[in-house]
Amino acid sequence: MTRPVGYYVHHQGAGHWQRAVALARALGALGRPCTLIGTFAGLDTAEAPGPVLDLPDDRLDRDFDGRDGATDRPECFHYVPLNHPGIRRRMGRIAAWAAADDPALMIVDVSAEVALFARLLSVPSLVVRLSGTRTDRPHLDAFRAASRLLAPFPEALDGGEVPDWVRAKTLYGGFLGAAPSVAAPDEDGRIVVVFGRGGEGGDGRALARAAEAVPERDWHVLGPVTNIGTGPKNLHLHGWVADVHPHLAPASLVIGGAGDGLVTAVASLGKRFLCLPEPRAYDEQEAKAAALKRLGAAIVHRGWPDAPAWPDLVAEGLALDPGIVRALADSTALARTADAIEALCRQAG
Structure with a gap:
């Protein structure tokens, strides 16, 4: 049986979901099953090309700003509020899925906590590295825990302060999910x-x-x-x-x-x-x-x-x-990235 890929999808915005669906579909074409994992309230998951593991919400309230309000937390984490039952159930479901399905790889798009949790579960990870300056302790520890990093943009657009070892560990996927790079002939002004x-x-x-x-x-x-x-x-x-x-x-x-x-x-x-x-x-x-x-x-x-x-x-x-x-769009970006992910999966056995 082919070991699956788990793809953790962050709930902020629609871009993470769209990228996950495109990559999961490309992996499926290679014969590699992919389970999309995350909190999907408000999203139409019918377009998912494979299984979906919907997680309990980990936000503190509807005005969530990414802060947990903690005065003291381990330096490797961004968001670890105490006494949140949703987080316990969330991590429990990820662990149960990993134990049952024996994934070859976990793609994390994005969460320092899930990236470190994948390492604790002994699952190799491909951590998505977004643009910007991400040299804080949680990001760097997540990058160290990963087998590889995936930049969903061309290398020409890399910016911010990026350590050399992070760049060296990065697979530049290009724009993932992009249509073939052709000019639209019907502009109307x-x-x-x-x-x-x-x-x-x-x-x-x-x-x-x-x-x-x-x-x-x-x-x-x-x-x-x-x-x-x-x-x-x-x-x-x-x-x-x-x-x-x-x-x-x-x-x-x-x-x-x-x-x-x-x-x-x-x-x-x-x-x-x-x-x-x-x-x-x-x-x-x-x-x-x-x-x-x-x-x-x-x-x-x-x-x-x-x-x-x-x-x-x-x-x-x-x-x-x-x-x-x-010229920044590469019509082969999605297939090329899927091939690289498949190679990582094969290394896992």
């Missing part, structure tokens, strides 16, 4: 603004002012928006959409944060990109945005622009060479 699950969403009044400042173009907005009122006729709010690609394909300019999902889609479709990096721990989006700007793959602006700034920003974005960002 529209601007598409994207807000993901992991952020605060858009403000309807600010969007209206932006659309009014550039009235010659239609503005299409994907994702959550608050303060929705009567806007100009060139502003179209679509709400949450399961697949952004059909909406991005006709866009002449895409506006949004530097989350993995959107950057992957922008690169795969070769879209001019105005990047508005959102605040994230360890400067994750800032580091990625800085790399995109350095390469000439995006215009970067910190924070939502004031109305008078929009005409010039749109003009700068439209002047970008879309071939630069398109």
Whole structure:
């Protein structure tokens, strides 16, 4: 019997889930079963290509900010609150699954605690390393515990302070889940603004002012928006959409944060990109945005622009060479990464 892969999926945003599904499907094509593990409330798990192990929620409350409120904790952990029954059940289910299914590998995307727990369970791990400066003790200990690290972006976008030994241990997977890198031939001049699950969403009044400042173009907005009122006729709010690609394909300019999902889609479709990096721990989006700007793959602006700034920003974005960002996408990235994971599994026996 082929030993399975366990894939731990973090619940912040939709990018972790989308990446997990794409990799699990690619591993399945190689004959390697993959179980997706995590807290999946609010996600449609029907698209999972294999088993799903849904875990009890480990958050303290609905306003969870990643902090456990502890005045004292072991330095190797980020989040280990005491007296939380959900965490006990959560770790118990992971351990029970590992004991029953004898996994060849655990992919951890992302959690320092689960990475260290996999090591305690004697399961080799491939720990996902996101952008940003992750030189704190928990991250470095998780990286040391891993057999390999996986960067879900091209090496050209690596940024922040990264120790040499971490880079040497990293498999640069590229944009995982990206469609073939081809130009969309049917651009119609529209601007598409994207807000993901992991952020605060858009403000309807600010969007209206932006659309009014550039009235010659239609503005299409994907994702959550608050303060929705009567806007100009060139502003179209679509709400949450399961697949952004059909909406991005006709866009002449895409506006949004530097989350993995959107950057992957922008690169795969070769879209001019105005990047508005959102605040994230360890400067994750800032580091990625800085790399995109350095390469000439995006215009970067910190924070939502004031109305008078929009005409010039749109003009700068439209002047970008879309071939630069398109060159970052590798149509073989997913298959190549799946092959590397399969090789790690075979080493485990």
